[in-house]
Structure formats: C-alpha cells, structure tokens
Amino acid sequence: MVRLPQGSARPADLLRSLRPRLGWIALVLGIGLLFLGWYGVSGERYTAxxxxxxxxxxxxxxxxxxxxxxxxxLGRRTGGPDADQQQILRQLEILYRLLTEEAAREPLAAKEGSGLGTTAAPARGRLLVVPGGGTYHRPDCLLVQGRDDPQPVGRTAVAARGLRPCPLCDPDPVGPADADLKPDPDPDPVGAPGADPG
Structure with a gap:
C-alpha cells in the first residue's frame, strides 16, 4: 500500500511517492517486451x-x-539517506575525527621524543638539506622529520648551490643578495664549494 504525504496531496507529491513503484513496473514490462521481441525475431527466418x-x-x-x-x-536520489547510509556517514565522521586528532598529536609526540618539546618554535634561520636534494627546508618540515640524513646548511651554501625553498614548509627565501648581507648562522655548511668532504 502506498502512503501519501499528509496534508494536501499534490500531483508532484503523488508522483514522487509512486516513482519507485512505477520504475519497477516499467522495468518488468520492458524486460517482458524485450523477451517477446526476441522470441518473435528468433522464430522468423527472413529479415523482413x-x-x-x-x-x-x-x-x-x-x-x-x-x-x-x-x-x-530518481526515486533513490530524491529521498534522504536511509538507515544504512546514515550509519556509514556517522562512521566516516568518527573516523575523520579520530584521524585528525591523531594527526594533531603526532607532531607533538615527535617533538617530545626528540627533545625538541622545550622550544615552541624551531630556530629561525636554521636550514636543512637532504643529500642530493635540490630544496632546502625548515627543521619542522614534514619532508625532513623522521629522516636521519638531513644536514644543516648555511645561507651562503644555499645561495652558492642554487637550492630552491621547499614548497611545503616555505622557508625564508635565500638569494645571492641575502648571502652577502646576512652572516652564515651555521659555520659548517654541507656541500658548499670548497668544503672538505672528508
């Protein structure tokens, strides 16, 4: 039995409530006609x-x-989410909340474990480079956290090697003019021209 919306039964409301049933009826009739057409065609030898x-x-x-x-x-799309869809949406929301909370806790745990928890922000001006890389990073960059091979690099070495700033952590840009004006905060630049590798 079809339940119609309470109040004024407009034709649009009637069609909306009957849409799924009309769809099933049309599907069954369509399959039946396709079967009858196939059966009729299969019994005839001539195309005409x-x-x-x-x-x-x-x-x-x-x-x-x-x-x-x-x-x-259309019947499925216009109706609101059913019980299964609501359950899935609730589970996705819980999963999202758990993942974002864990992601917010992860950098704090990494800083506490490495002894960096005492400082609120990384030392300004200190830069890191990954051997063989073409970009320089801040110490709190996600691309160098947890790696053993990042090495400190000075501003003059950055300018001399032509390194680009990391697009993720966006360190202060260093150009040839910066290298001449600012003193090198790291006395032992890695990979600078003329540096002793061994």
Missing part, C-alpha cells in the same frame, strides 16, 4: 518478417527498461 517484432516489441521494451531505470534512480 523480423522487423515488425523489433518495432512493436523490442524498441518499446528498451525504452521502458530505460525509463524504469531512470525512475528508480
């Missing part, structure tokens, strides 16, 4: 005698099949 079955049964059957599919799809 098969055409009436295609025109009278197969084409309308395909149209009803398509209409039923559209009605069912």
């Amino acid at each position: 005698r098969q055409l009436p079955y295609l025109a009278s049964a197969t084409a309308p059957g395909a149209a009803l099949l398509l209409a039923g599919t559209v009605l069912l799809a």
Whole structure:
C-alpha cells in the first residue's frame, strides 16, 4: 500500500511517492517486451518478417527498461539517506575525527621524543638539506622529520648551490643578495664549494 504525504496531496507529491513503484513496473514490462521481441525475431527466418517484432516489441521494451531505470534512480536520489547510509556517514565522521586528532598529536609526540618539546618554535634561520636534494627546508618540515640524513646548511651554501625553498614548509627565501648581507648562522655548511668532504 502506498502512503501519501499528509496534508494536501499534490500531483508532484503523488508522483514522487509512486516513482519507485512505477520504475519497477516499467522495468518488468520492458524486460517482458524485450523477451517477446526476441522470441518473435528468433522464430522468423527472413529479415523482413523480423522487423515488425523489433518495432512493436523490442524498441518499446528498451525504452521502458530505460525509463524504469531512470525512475528508480530518481526515486533513490530524491529521498534522504536511509538507515544504512546514515550509519556509514556517522562512521566516516568518527573516523575523520579520530584521524585528525591523531594527526594533531603526532607532531607533538615527535617533538617530545626528540627533545625538541622545550622550544615552541624551531630556530629561525636554521636550514636543512637532504643529500642530493635540490630544496632546502625548515627543521619542522614534514619532508625532513623522521629522516636521519638531513644536514644543516648555511645561507651562503644555499645561495652558492642554487637550492630552491621547499614548497611545503616555505622557508625564508635565500638569494645571492641575502648571502652577502646576512652572516652564515651555521659555520659548517654541507656541500658548499670548497668544503672538505672528508
């Protein structure tokens, strides 16, 4: 039995409530017509005698099949989320909350474990480079955290090697003019021209 919305039963409300049932009816009729068209065509040897079955049964059957599919799809889309969808949405929200809380805790735990928890911000001006890399990073950059191979690099070495700033941590840019004006905070630059590798 079809339940109609309370109050004024407008034609749009009636159609919306009957849409899924009309879709199933159209699907069943479409499949039936397709079967009858196939059965009629398969019994005829000549193409000229098969055409009436295609025109009278197969084409309308395909149209009803398509209409039923559209009605069912519209019926599911216009209704609100059902109980299963609501359960999935709640679970996704909980998972998102857990992941974002864990991601917020992870950098704090890494700083506490490495002894950096006493300082609120990394030393300004200190830069790191990964051997063989073409970019320089701040010490709190995600690309160098947890790695054993990042090495400190001075501003003059950054300018001399032509390193680019990391797009993720966005350290202060260093250019040739910066290297001449600012003293090198790190006396032992890695990879600077003329530096002793061994």
